[in-house]
Amino acid sequence: MPxxxxxxxxxxxxxxxGLTEANSQNNPANLxxxxxxxxxxxxxxxxxxxxxxxxxxxxxxxxxxxxxxxTVIKExxxxxxxxxxxxxxxxTEQ
Amino acid sequence: MAHAAIVGELxxxxxxxxxxxxxxxxxxxxxxxxTIKGLREGGxxxxxxxxxxxxCAGLVEKFGVLNRDDVAEALQSRLDSLPETRWIxxxxxxxxxxxxxxxxxxxxxxxxxxxxxxxxxTELSWEDIVxxxxxxxxxxxxxxxxxxxxxxxxxxxxxxxxxxxTSTQATSFADDDFAALARLHIVKPxxxxxxxxxxxxxxxxxxxxxxxxxxxxxxNLIRETISMLRGLPTYLFSVGSGGVVSISSTLCIATASxxxxxHVRSNFAEIGSQLVxxxxxxxxxxxxxYVQSIQAAVQSTTGTIDLNIGRLEQRFIKPSDSCVVSLIxxxxxxxxxxxxAMHLSSIIVANDRASNGNExxxxxLLDALYEEACIADMAGDKHxxxxxxGALLAGVRTYLRPVLSWTISGDLPKQDTDAFFVRLDEEDCxxxxxxxxxxxxxxxxxxxxxxxxxxxxxIQQLYAAGKEKAFLKLNGFEADESAVDVxxxxxxxxxxxxxxxxxxxxxxxxxxxxxxxxxxxxADTRSPNTTTLRTVMLEHVDLLxxxxxxxxxxxxxxxxxxxxxxxxxxxxxxxxxSNWHDKFFLTRLVQSTLGAAxxxxxxxxxxxxxxxxxxxxxGPISRQLARIKLAYAVPWTVQNVxxxxxxxxxxxxxxxxxxxxxxxYVLSSQTxxxxxxxxxxxxxxxxxxxxxxxxxxxxxxxxxxRSHYGTVVTTHANGLQGALESADGIxxxxxxxxxxxxxxxxxxxxxxxxxxxxxxxxxxLRLSENLEDAWLSLDQSTSLPAVTRMAAEFxxxxxxxxxxxxxxxxxxxxxxxxxxxxxxQWNAG
Numbered sequence: 001m002p003x004x005x006x007x008x009x010x011x012x013x014x015x016x017x018g019l020t021e022a023n024s025q026n027n028p029a030n031l032x033x034x035x036x037x038x039x040x041x042x043x044x045x046x047x048x049x050x051x052x053x054x055x056x057x058x059x060x061x062x063x064x065x066x067x068x069x070x071t072v073i074k075e076x077x078x079x080x081x082x083x084x085x086x087x088x089x090x091x092t093e094q
Numbered sequence: 095m096a097h098a099a100i101v102g103e104l105x106x107x108x109x110x111x112x113x114x115x116x117x118x119x120x121x122x123x124x125x126x127x128x129t130i131k132g133l134r135e136g137g138x139x140x141x142x143x144x145x146x147x148x149x150c151a152g153l154v155e156k157f158g159v160l161n162r163d164d165v166a167e168a169l170q171s172r173l174d175s176l177p178e179t180r181w182i183x184x185x186x187x188x189x190x191x192x193x194x195x196x197x198x199x200x201x202x203x204x205x206x207x208x209x210x211x212x213x214x215x216t217e218l219s220w221e222d223i224v225x226x227x228x229x230x231x232x233x234x235x236x237x238x239x240x241x242x243x244x245x246x247x248x249x250x251x252x253x254x255x256x257x258x259x260t261s262t263q264a265t266s267f268a269d270d271d272f273a274a275l276a277r278l279h280i281v282k283p284x285x286x287x288x289x290x291x292x293x294x295x296x297x298x299x300x301x302x303x304x305x306x307x308x309x310x311x312x313x314n315l316i317r318e319t320i321s322m323l324r325g326l327p328t329y330l331f332s333v334g335s336g337g338v339v340s341i342s343s344t345l346c347i348a349t350a351s352x353x354x355x356x357h358v359r360s361n362f363a364e365i366g367s368q369l370v371x372x373x374x375x376x377x378x379x380x381x382x383x384y385v386q387s388i389q390a391a392v393q394s395t396t397g398t399i400d401l402n403i404g405r406l407e408q409r410f411i412k413p414s415d416s417c418v419v420s421l422i423x424x425x426x427x428x429x430x431x432x433x434x435a436m437h438l439s440s441i442i443v444a445n446d447r448a449s450n451g452n453e454x455x456x457x458x459l460l461d462a463l464y465e466e467a468c469i470a471d472m473a474g475d476k477h478x479x480x481x482x483x484g485a486l487l488a489g490v491r492t493y494l495r496p497v498l499s500w501t502i503s504g505d506l507p508k509q510d511t512d513a514f515f516v517r518l519d520e521e522d523c524x525x526x527x528x529x530x531x532x533x534x535x536x537x538x539x540x541x542x543x544x545x546x547x548x549x550x551x552x553i554q555q556l557y558a559a560g561k562e563k564a565f566l567k568l569n570g571f572e573a574d575e576s577a578v579d580v581x582x583x584x585x586x587x588x589x590x591x592x593x594x595x596x597x598x599x600x601x602x603x604x605x606x607x608x609x610x611x612x613x614x615x616x617a618d619t620r621s622p623n624t625t626t627l628r629t630v631m632l633e634h635v636d637l638l639x640x641x642x643x644x645x646x647x648x649x650x651x652x653x654x655x656x657x658x659x660x661x662x663x664x665x666x667x668x669x670x671x672s673n674w675h676d677k678f679f680l681t682r683l684v685q686s687t688l689g690a691a692x693x694x695x696x697x698x699x700x701x702x703x704x705x706x707x708x709x710x711x712x713g714p715i716s717r718q719l720a721r722i723k724l725a726y727a728v729p730w731t732v733q734n735v736x737x738x739x740x741x742x743x744x745x746x747x748x749x750x751x752x753x754x755x756x757x758x759y760v761l762s763s764q765t766x767x768x769x770x771x772x773x774x775x776x777x778x779x780x781x782x783x784x785x786x787x788x789x790x791x792x793x794x795x796x797x798x799x800r801s802h803y804g805t806v807v808t809t810h811a812n813g814l815q816g817a818l819e820s821a822d823g824i825x826x827x828x829x830x831x832x833x834x835x836x837x838x839x840x841x842x843x844x845x846x847x848x849x850x851x852x853x854x855x856x857x858x859l860r861l862s863e864n865l866e867d868a869w870l871s872l873d874q875s876t877s878l879p880a881v882t883r884m885a886a887e888f889x890x891x892x893x894x895x896x897x898x899x900x901x902x903x904x905x906x907x908x909x910x911x912x913x914x915x916x917x918x919q920w921n922a923g
Contacts, residue, residue: 036172037185042204043169044153044193055108057185059133062101066184068136070191072129076112079125083113 105130143183165200298329307344313419320407322366339366368439387492391485402431434481457546464548471604484589491587501619504563515545526733529824562627635731639693646691647726648744649807659687660755667715675703698727716860719752735827743835746844757862758796781878788885802914806841841910851898854891
């Protein structure tokens with residue numbers, strides 16, 4: 001399947017974005033804001049990729065407390081680290 | 095709830111991004127729930143934007159202090175580039191909380207690695223596309239014809255620059271595959287929608303006994319009822335041989351009792367019966383054109399009913415708003431829009447019953463519609479009036495078409511039907527009687543003209559108008575049919591005109607309005623340039639000249655001519671010439687004397703001498719004069735006025751005139767010259783005296799008679815001229831002539847009821863001739879008794895004439911006769 005036709009086929013089909021924040025994020029002004037925030041996030045070494053940052057921005061725009069969000073993110077990272085450690089230990093035992 | 099769902103979805107995606115755990119993982123759900131709980135429990139507290147600004151400024155300053163000016167500048171420039179939104183402080187707060195030793199790990203090279211990619215949050219993958227639309231079609235990778243794509247490709251695009259694309263080819267079709275294109279637009283009906291209907295029909299078609307009354311829904315009952323009203327066969331109603339609809343099966347509905355349901359269905363059956371009758375009646379073959387027009391009008395009414403039934407049905411098939419299914423409502427609505435048709439049906443049924451199926455010409459249907467339209471108008475029922483008057487006017491318009499042809503051109507319908515009020519009576523009648531005998535009114539048994547009631551007031555007018563056109567056509571005056579706009583004239587008799595008139599004058603009854611419309615209609619059938627019959631008779635035929643000619647020829651209007659004629663004739667008679675009764679000689683004599691008048695056509699005069707038992711060839715001259723018959727050939731157009739070619743009154747008046755003139759001629763002749771008497775006259779003294787006395791009295795009497803004759807003729811001639819000039823048609827002219835003729839006969843004592851008086855007058859006139867003979871034998875002894883006897887006869891007849899004239903004048907009121915009687919009595923007394 002030719003890769004060159006991939007973008008054309010996507011452009012020929014009507015794509016329905018299920019998430020409301022995706023439509024708002026596609027706004028050029030928002031895209032510029034996202035880029036700037038991503039650069040600031042990179043400079044501050046927050047370890048948030050662009051997708052995660054966009055979800056965080058959407059959550060904050062929907063009224064989520066930034067402190068609570070930061071706490072949740074940290075817990076998820078801890079949990080993720082623990083989960084990867086356990087998976088790694090399980091792989092070593094096998 | 096929507097907000098919570100959004101937050102939940104975002105949290106789910108965040109968890110997936112941060113942990114990499116998919117939904118399929120067993121821990122995903124718990125992780126997500128904890129995340130969402132943690133976010134909700136965090137509250138909605140806002141950060142202090144000034145604090146965030148200060149922290150960011152402090153961080154930038156710290157970068158500067160630690161000799162990381164590049165990072166400081168980069169951070170500051172990005173902070174300055176951020177838009178001033180309400181969420182920026184919160185977002186920056188989050189970033190600051192998540193920052194991990196930025197002073198040590200921040201680097202500008204990290205920024206270079208960032209890509210500004212415009213991509214949707216959820217990207218489509220080929221797996222998703224293939225799962226949705228498998229690429230099994232052979233034409234997927236074919237060429238695309240750009241002309242099929244869009245209208246934007248039509249302008250200024252060079253086809254050679256574009257390359258065919260497989261993506262568009264997948265959705266395009268071949269040129270000749272119109273069937274496939276059409277199939278895209280076919281809406282397949284849902285067969286399951288008719289399931290309920292089929293079930294009901296199967297239930298009803300199943301044979302069952304009378305005790306079995308299935309229950310059905312009101313909607314199904316309405317469906318069956320509507321089908322019946324349309325004239326379609328149904329299971330719930332049956333149509334008998336006479337078109338009578340009846341209820342064929344019992345059933346129940348949950349929303350009404352059986353008696354009420356039966357009553358409602360009976361109402362519908364009655365309506366259905368009348369609709370069936372109307373539909374059958376409109377299909378019946380009828381020979382009368384006006385009935386066919388009424389059938390078309392009634393068919394239009396039933397068509398409107400069908401449309402209303404369709405709208406009613408549509409309401410239940412495709413309800414736009416909440417629709418109440420009620421059989422009673424349907425009945426009320428059906429009764430409303432079928433009311434006019436029911437009334438029409440009752441009118442037609444009554445008419446059929448009254449005529450006993452005899453379809454011969456009778457305008458009972460038109461008359462019934464006319465009467466009912468008047469009643470509906472008086473009752474103010476506009477809907478009913480519109481339906482009935484519409485049918486009536488349709489029939490009247492068609493009925494008036496041959497009438498229009500008759501009044502414009504004088505032509506009868508090609509086929510002599512009983513529907514036309516004029517018939518050809520005597521096709522071969524003489525031209526002189528065409529007006530009175532060729533055509534006749536077709537009368538019914540009650541002596542009424544065979545025409546609708548609405549046309550009755552105009553029958554005589556229409557009859558005369560058509561006769562006039564036929565009469566003018568025979569005179570060479572063809573009617574200009576193109577001058578009358580027949581189409582617009584007929585179209586004027588329409589409901590639109592009636593409605594307009596009723597709008598301007600709402601109090602006018604319909605019968606008056608229709609009469610007014612018909613009056614205008616018939617008035618407009620006469621084109622402005624049409625030559626009228628009166629003009630033709632007075633100017634082209636010159637009727638007045640012919641009547642003057644009759645006076646000159648028969649009545650001695652010109653005394654000089656008359657004297658010239660009588661002088662020649664009487665001298666011949668006295669000489670005893672045997673040629674005096676030669677008709678050619680007499681004709682020539684009359685033509686040269688009486689025919690010399692300006693108004694007389696001499697070649698029209700003809701004289702004959704009668705020879706029969708009533709007119710012996712020998713006898714006294716006064717009797718011989720009665721054998722002379724004078725005839726004047728008037729044109730056939732004038733004969734239609736005089737009703738006779740022979741003119742008996744004028745002939746009799748001429749004969750009387752000759753006798754009077756002869757008596758005067760005899761008494762004034764040289765015979766009575768005293769100087770011619772011999773010596774014997776001395777001895778005939780008493781006889782002479784008697785003779786001379788009688789002569790004087792006879793001269794006096796004849797003078798009065800001549801004066802009376804001249805006065806009557808002159809008076810009647812003048813009156814006749816004036817009356818004929820003001821007459822408007824042949825009928826009035828003929829009536830005037832008949833009156834004139836009657837008066838002339840009476841005044842000249844030629845009528846049969848005064849024959850004794852005329853005999854007495856003629857006897858007196860004959861005494862002149864007898865007196866002449868007596869004068870010649872005056873010296874004889876028998877002369878005195880003869881003269882005495884003549885004198886006595888004179889006195890007796892004179893008294894008789896005077897008395898008779900007085901009684902006749904009193905009975906008839908003729909002033910001329912009364913004056914004559916008085917004159918005779920004065921001088922006689």
